[in-house]
Amino acid sequence: MNQNKPYWMSLGSGCVWAVLGLTVGIIVESGPGSSLRKPVLGLMGGMIVSPLIGLLMGQVSRLFAYVEGLMRIIIAGASLYAASVLFVMGSLLLQFVISGHMARDFWTTSFGAATIGFELSCVVLWPAAYVNHTLIAKAWQSRRRSIVGS
Numbered sequence: 001m002n003q004n005k006p007y008w009m010s011l012g013s014g015c016v017w018a019v020l021g022l023t024v025g026i027i028v029e030s031g032p033g034s035s036l037r038k039p040v041l042g043l044m045g046g047m048i049v050s051p052l053i054g055l056l057m058g059q060v061s062r063l064f065a066y067v068e069g070l071m072r073i074i075i076a077g078a079s080l081y082a083a084s085v086l087f088v089m090g091s092l093l094l095q096f097v098i099s100g101h102m103a104r105d106f107w108t109t110s111f112g113a114a115t116i117g118f119e120l121s122c123v124v125l126w127p128a129a130y131v132n133h134t135l136i137a138k139a140w141q142s143r144r145r146s147i148v149g150s
Contacts, residue, residue, distance in 0.1 A: 002146045006058055006139040013132055014054020018047040020125065021087045024117045045094025046087035053086045057133075064137035076130040077122070084114035 025039040060079045064072055089110045096102045103109055118125075 003143055006136055006143055007055065009136050009139050010054045010058025011051045013058065013136065014051040017054060017083065018050035021046055024121050028117060043091045046091040048094065049090035050087065053083050057083050058136050061133040061136035062140050064133050065141055073130065076133055077126050080125055080129040081114060081118050084118055085110055088113045
């Protein structure tokens, strides 16, 4: 079980981050007279691909064993932004599949929406990304020790 723990933790982490992404989306899109339906449907694609994004970011967590201090903070921030872009791209791709046409400004929307969400929530989510990477990095180290010790 220890061998697969980092993978399971990464998948679970992706699911938790999906809920956080949805929360940020609801906050960004909320306004007078708005409903939850629009942001939930708009971000459904991102929520579907979030476990895969979690697996990818779990691989980034391996870097934490090799770096210290400021570099860990930079990696956490960069991976948070990259995961946000992938989340928005997943959402836009599902909208493409449903509607049959690609959003006119796919790339601009992907990076722009991720930037807005990142700027609005980085005070909370950046430290959460740092902790997340730290926990998964410990699972990777434990896995490495169990493989070497075998």
